[in-house]
Amino acid sequence: MTRTIRIGTRGSALALAQTGMIADDLRRAGQDVEIVTITTPGDRSQAPVSEIGVGVFTSALREALLNKQVDVAVHSYKDLPTAGERGIVLAAVPPREDPRDALVARDGLTLGELPPGARVGTGAARRSAQLRALGLGLEVVPIRGNIDTRLSKVHDGELDAVILARAGLVRLGRADEITEALDPIQMLPAPAQGALAIECRVDDVDIEHMLRSTLDDSSTRAAVTAERAMLAALEAGCSAPVGALAEVVEDLGADGSVVERISLRGVAAAGLDGESVEMIRASAVADKSEAERLGRDLAAELLDLGAGALSGPGRTVS
Numbered sequence: 001m002t003r004t005i006r007i008g009t010r011g012s013a014l015a016l017a018q019t020g021m022i023a024d025d026l027r028r029a030g031q032d033v034e035i036v037t038i039t040t041p042g043d044r045s046q047a048p049v050s051e052i053g054v055g056v057f058t059s060a061l062r063e064a065l066l067n068k069q070v071d072v073a074v075h076s077y078k079d080l081p082t083a084g085e086r087g088i089v090l091a092a093v094p095p096r097e098d099p100r101d102a103l104v105a106r107d108g109l110t111l112g113e114l115p116p117g118a119r120v121g122t123g124a125a126r127r128s129a130q131l132r133a134l135g136l137g138l139e140v141v142p143i144r145g146n147i148d149t150r151l152s153k154v155h156d157g158e159l160d161a162v163i164l165a166r167a168g169l170v171r172l173g174r175a176d177e178i179t180e181a182l183d184p185i186q187m188l189p190a191p192a193q194g195a196l197a198i199e200c201r202v203d204d205v206d207i208e209h210m211l212r213s214t215l216d217d218s219s220t221r222a223a224v225t226a227e228r229a230m231l232a233a234l235e236a237g238c239s240a241p242v243g244a245l246a247e248v249v250e251d252l253g254a255d256g257s258v259v260e261r262i263s264l265r266g267v268a269a270a271g272l273d274g275e276s277v278e279m280i281r282a283s284a285v286a287d288k289s290e291a292e293r294l295g296r297d298l299a300a301e302l303l304d305l306g307a308g309a310l311s312g313p314g315r316t317v318s
Ligand SMILES: NCc1[nH]cc(CCC(=O)O)c1CC(=O)O
Pocket: 076, 077, 078, 079, 163, 164, 165, 166, 167, 168, 192, 193, 194, 195, 196, 317, 318
């Protein structure tokens, strides 16, 4: 008799959509699965994420895993704190969705077409800092709430545009509302944006192996490992908003053979003040097996270049 695997998820439309896709993948692989919804304090609170803290969406799910209410937890990877959790293992990182941020603007407008003074909604310090650094004279309006709530602020005319992760809109079947996918040169996404983290208990070795062999994508794992290593190293040294994007690329080795490398770009605000619009950018390439070190090295370079403490709003996960 095969065991029914209980998959824990948050109850938001996005979380249910992405957990449903993972459940389908597992069913196709012959597993018997059941979805269990866990309500998190982040779902109940309307306070800014910078106040309620990173991890607010994910700790209840990890607790449900540890106390055996569920066997697997599906998280938006970028919402996970960089610190690991004792007793829990990252069993799989499935192939990533398009990691870019997306603009949803009135009248089909792109960022460059929005007039000065246009009101653009985002709750993320990372997005607002990069947006202000573009020098377009846009007014950044802090917003929170689920994706549907944010989109409705454009449709009802309260805002001219909002910026959201493209991946969330794709998974909710609302990609047709995107008016521009933002180029990473203008707007680097949050570390691990567009990726999922599939966790299980450390001692559940059979489930861990099944999850890894069914769902894990080694290139996505390497890319998010580099991005998150950069974030973790910066967290220790600065409180500026951080963006990162790694891509696995094929390159020619010294002997002419094809080798896989990771190319990582990072951005952080300079440590001037809360109104700072100076963004510090750096990039580097390393062998795919060196993801962790690449991330740490790029963080050290950003700190050397002046990435630092921001006295304004704190870092948020988005
Ligand atoms: N912070 C909330 C959150 N967590 C994951 C996503 C989108 C999906 C993803 O990045 O995987 C979002 C919404 C957003 O940033 O627009």
